[in-house]
Amino acid sequence: MGYKFTVEKLDLFYGDFHALKNINMNIPENKITAFIGPSGCGKSTFLKSLNRMNDLVEGCKITGDVRLDGEDIYGKMDVNQLRKRVGMVFQKPNPFPMSIYDNIAYGPKTHGIHSKSKLDEIVETSLKQAAIWDEVKDRLKKSALGLSGGQQQRLCIARALAVNPEVILMDEPTSALDPISTSKIEDLVIDLKNDYTIIMVTHNMQQATRVSDETVFFLLGEVIESGNTEQLFSLPQDKRTEDYITGRFG
Numbered sequence: 725m726g727y728k729f730t731v732e733k734l735d736l737f738y739g740d741f742h743a744l745k746n747i748n749m750n751i752p753e754n755k756i757t758a759f760i761g762p763s764g765c766g767k768s769t770f771l772k773s774l775n776r777m778n779d780l781v782e783g784c785k786i787t788g789d790v791r792l793d794g795e796d797i798y799g800k801m802d803v804n805q806l807r808k809r810v811g812m813v814f815q816k817p818n819p820f821p822m823s824i825y826d827n828i829a830y831g832p833k834t835h836g837i838h839s840k841s842k843l844d845e846i847v848e849t850s851l852k853q854a855a856i857w858d859e860v861k862d863r864l865k866k867s868a869l870g871l872s873g874g875q876q877q878r879l880c881i882a883r884a885l886a887v888n889p890e891v892i893l894m895d896e897p898t899s900a901l902d903p904i905s906t907s908k909i910e911d912l913v914i915d916l917k918n919d920y921t922i923i924m925v926t927h928n929m930q931q932a933t934r935v936s937d938e939t940v941f942f943l944l945g946e947v948i949e950s951g952n953t954e955q956l957f958s959l960p961q962d963k964r965t966e967d968y969i970t971g972r973f974g
């Protein structure tokens with residue numbers, strides 16, 4: 725199994741607060757990895773350290789080693805290039821206040837693509853990949869804010885795909901959505917893993933078992949247990965994992 729990310733001895737501090745403690749992890753390529761754990765245990769913080777979103781947080785200090793395809797992302801790698809390779813989808817759909825078309829074309833334009841035909845092609849392909857093309861193809865020039873929550877989230881996934889990333893980080897991508905939209909996003913995520921490496925934070929255990937290949941359980945800033953999803957849920961090795969997945973705490 726090839727690893728997309730390898731993380732060694734990662735510690736992260738927000739000022740004096742030690743939010744992530746000695747994280748060691750390998751994230752397999754072209755698989756879906758789920759991060760689970762109670763609120764405040766550091767899942768989002770860790771997710772954001774994979775594309776250096778924490779750089780924007782004042783007082784945040786990170787030590788250790790995070791490698792993408794063997795390359796140190798906190799070394800010489802250009803942050804814009806890193807974020808192009810490692811895209812992100814947030815909990816609440818956050819389309820830009822512009823047309824559906826422009827939401828998708830925005831990223832490719834900032835990376836130097838200006839040909840109308842090329843942009844048209846990227847918009848269509850990305851929307852098709854995100855399983856929303858049929859719903860929006862006749863209203864591409866209309867505001868993205870007029871879409872439903874579930875459509876907006878698929879649009880945001882299309883926007884992430886438009887810059888041709890290798891990894892997609894998803895922070896509770898369905899927590900604001902109804903069951904039908906959730907199921908559409910889950911199907912989509914499973915389809916996408918053929919071409920992308922996906923890392924997803926979820927509070928929903930059923931979702932983790934439905935979609936992910938690997939699961940990582942976080943508690944109080946530490947990784948308690950990780951491994952094959954089916955195994956972790958059927959035969960947890962650590963009592964704390966068992967307590968969490970059986971709903972005894974968290």
Ligand SMILES: Nc1ncnc2c1ncn2[C@@H]1O[C@H](COP(=O)(O)OP(=O)(O)OP(=O)(O)O)[C@@H](O)[C@H]1O
Nearest residue numbers: 738741743761762763764765766767768769770781
């Ligand atoms: N910008 C920040 N400054 C200071 N502390 C922060 C900051 N962001 C997060 N924290 C703290 O770091 C810890 C981990 O937060 P994080 O958001 O990563 O947890 P989480 O597991 O994703 O939680 P949730 O499931 O509720 O989203 C929490 O104690 C939180 O209060």
